[in-house]
Amino acid sequence: MTDLRIKIGDITFSNPVFTASGTFGYGTEVSDLTDVSKLGAIVTKSVTLFPREGNPPPRVVETPAGMINSIGLANVGVERYIREMIPLYDNIGTKVIMNIAGTTLEEYCDVLEKVEVISSNICGYEINISCPNVKKGGMQFGVDSSMTEALTAEMRKRTERLIIMKLSPNVTDITSIAKAAENGGADAVSAINTVVGMSIDSETGKSQIYTTYGGLSGPAIKPIGLATVHKVYQSVNIPVIGLGGITTGLDAVEYLLAGAVAVQVGTATFRHADAGEQIINELHQFGDSKSIEKISSLTGAVKTYTK
Amino acid sequence: MTDLRIKIGDITFSNPVFTASGTFGYGTEVSDLTDVSKLGAIVTKSVTLFPREGNPPPRVVETPAGMINSIGLANVGVERYIREMIPLYDNIGTKVIMNIAGTTLEEYCDVLEKVEVISSNICGYEINISCPNVKKGGMQFGVDSSMTEALTAEMRKRTERLIIMKLSPNVTDITSIAKAAENGGADAVSAINTVVGMSIDSETGKSQIYTTYGGLSGPAIKPIGLATVHKVYQSVNIPVIGLGGITTGLDAVEYLLAGAVAVQVGTATFRHADAGEQIINELHQFGDSKSIEKISSLTGAVKTYTK
């Protein structure tokens, strides 16, 4: 049987299949539909300093082999998160990675500090840097390498836990952002967040998303995610967590081959809440059929024609 | 019956449905499968100064609701293009837009000059700026606004025909590139070219494209194209030609609503060589059912919730 364990920083995960932020709630909502303890880790939805209502509806719409969302980071805020959610993680049976979002550097740090002071079995933070920075004229952290490096460094000062910077694909050169995260002291990067998209109902002439633009996810973006992970893998020395359109074990294998050490499952969870579990099973099948000893041996093993 | 005519610069097109560069050959190859004269215009595959063999196979692969290509601008070169293709356009019965590619500013200009000196019924040039500029260290023209503006201005000096700059979506801020094209004197911009993608065969572990990365096209990228067209439409005063994943008349309507004055059909042509003709028919049906007088009234008419 293939050894599915993988390592990021000092932490060993039972397998490389995590849930993606914003697609699995806080990790406890659907425990009747799937055995959460089977997952390598849970990445929570983005938590911000203050509670957020999110954007007005419509917030989601289907597109060819994908969907667009514009939830607007609806979340309970860090105080309630600490009070109501973190205690539930004591018996969740898997590792928890908390995803943090914010609109200023201080906000990100405040959230992290509040969680750092309490003991919990959160093993790391994934930092969503696709939020517009209100101080820098709405520019996203994720499109600017110096902002990314500064943010990473500030977080690094404040925690020994894993710091995973989540990269946005909506940039000219993602490798420079990845390097900035590495320079700032991140333990890993994850890629990709959603791709900017739009959907229009030709019948009514209306935008199908309240905010006009939203984030495209699902199988449609798998090729974009794979290209990004492969590029980032070649440009940094820290582990890469791959995501974008993963629905099967073979999709996960493709991401590992492209350079990912672990993967996250997002949109697929909306179809089958136990998608992550299924993917773990399929990884085992794949590993057995190919007599793979350690799943980690797949990381970056894609055979390219050039270079 | 809806008036499908649209105008770009001084030129009136019989309808807003064009073929997309690289997906319809030089425009004459499939005349037995579709009535080319029905199309608003034909955009030829990219022509370069010298003949190009293109990249080694594999060059194409299917992805969820899309495909990746890495043809590598295989083409006969401008000399043979002038000798063998241009004469065929005399009786083609539709407008022809020649797509030009190059790796230096001079190369683009040379191609254009060679075509300018002969008389032909080419009505304009679409400039593919997604090619790596060999002089500037492989950076694409399409990711840099000053390079884009300079290139556009040089082309503008040399022709009175339409200049359409074709934008790449693989940038942080496409509106700045679009504005650069406008400042350089372009008559229009077209968007989008393909999105960088990758595909791996999990069975063999091999990249499915020789060059590792290729260009993603087809329905999967429609939301990306729509968002881009809508953003560009709002940022420039020249017409926008929309493309990316159009397979039906309703897709075309969505692009028009987002801000396009015309559309191009690419990948869909591989499935049905007469996809363009079908889309024109569907536009007529749509126009009739909604009693639309002029199709041009749709341009930019999407109803958004905000702004």
Place this chain on the structure above:
Amino acid sequence: MANVQLAKNLWSMKFKAPEIIEEYFGAGQFISILVCDTWEHPLRRPMSIADVKGDCISIIYKTVGAVTKSLAKMHPGDSINVLGPLGNTFTGWEDGRDSILVGGGVGLAPMLNLHKMVKTSTIIIGARTSEEHFLSHSPQEGIFLTTDDGSIGIRGTVIPTLESQVMSKQNPKIFACGPEPMLKAVQSFALENQIPTQLSVESYMACGIGICQGCAIKKTEKEGIMRQTYHEKYDLVCVNGPVFSAEEVTFD
């Protein structure tokens, strides 16, 4: 499994779903359907439960787009993937008061389901033309059809019929499901006349189980309450609904 056409673009499908029935607790609840394995359409489609009999569930669906059209092509022996039961139920109909049920378009599915439960109920079903109706207009039995063109039943929307029915009853309650304009009209009539009313609303859904936050619906602002904290401005249709009281929600 049975799949039959009821009226123009309107179909009914019945299938075995004992596990869903085990957890089912009333009219208003819905299921979420995955028709085909293809990922061209990643999302499940929510459908109200129209009937529960033995170990079978029925839905009534309108063919509007790709997925409902492919649903209509299914034959006995084909299988679909169903998640449910989801959402809450209509409540308070058991108290013996007269209930007036209003269904517009496919909103009639949960109303028919409720109609079977509530002995003291009148049902009003609206559609554009007679082609879209499959029941007969029989006021004596408390079944009123309306059509925009008067081709069957009463001409006009459901609202005038609703008004006259409300007038003819003592302390009635209203239960309604249908397109947003209809719900809006029912809501404003109900609020003006202070009639206890429950509305089953629709929303685009990505998950149906509360994990995507996609199906938000605006709550009605109440004076004095600051709508600033999480989920005080929006409810989730899939877990807090689809049934809301008329005071609770706001349509834009």
Place this chain on the structure above:
Amino acid sequence: MANVQLAKNLWSMKFKAPEIIEEYFGAGQFISILVCDTWEHPLRRPMSIADVKGDCISIIYKTVGAVTKSLAKMHPGDSINVLGPLGNTFTGWEDGRDSILVGGGVGLAPMLNLHKMVKTSTIIIGARTSEEHFLSHSPQEGIFLTTDDGSIGIRGTVIPTLESQVMSKQNPKIFACGPEPMLKAVQSFALENQIPTQLSVESYMACGIGICQGCAIKKTEKEGIMRQTYHEKYDLVCVNGPVFSAEEVTFD
């Protein structure tokens, strides 16, 4: 339309296609199939013509992925969209010389088609095990089966049998279609022994009609010719092929 299973993962489909037959001009040509309306799989799938009888065409296909699997689920009455005939044909088999036909895997489809035309032919069909074969091994009739495991016919690849057949004939020609490793082996045997040979090759195709430039195959470099101008380095399998002479193409 008929759709029958021939062997493990191997199916044959027969359907009416009078317009294609009108333009058909020989074994080697292929058609390109669109199985379903869903855009999850945008590209058509190329399939060799295995037989032409009356106004019907047959193909023989292996269920390898999503589209061929959905093809296997089709019933009489279902319709598929077919483009063709595409590509060129095997040539020179009419001259009365002995022809040895080699088919590996689904490469047997065009070879069976050719076999019917060429009276003076021997056919060698390779597969991994007997489960994948549907013909009988009958050397007297010039039909040789090979299997990797020897479970039917001759144990081993098609190559030893090809060699012995070539030895036993006078000035034979070879026609082959199959997976790349097999074609490579046939090619090097043919070139070494200077036997006129035609290979039908496969390539991933986006359009099948020469407009995408996707199906490039490397031409063999010839001394003294500079492979620098358009299409001197690559041919397009869909319009210049799929049949090439063994000298023309290079496998990597």
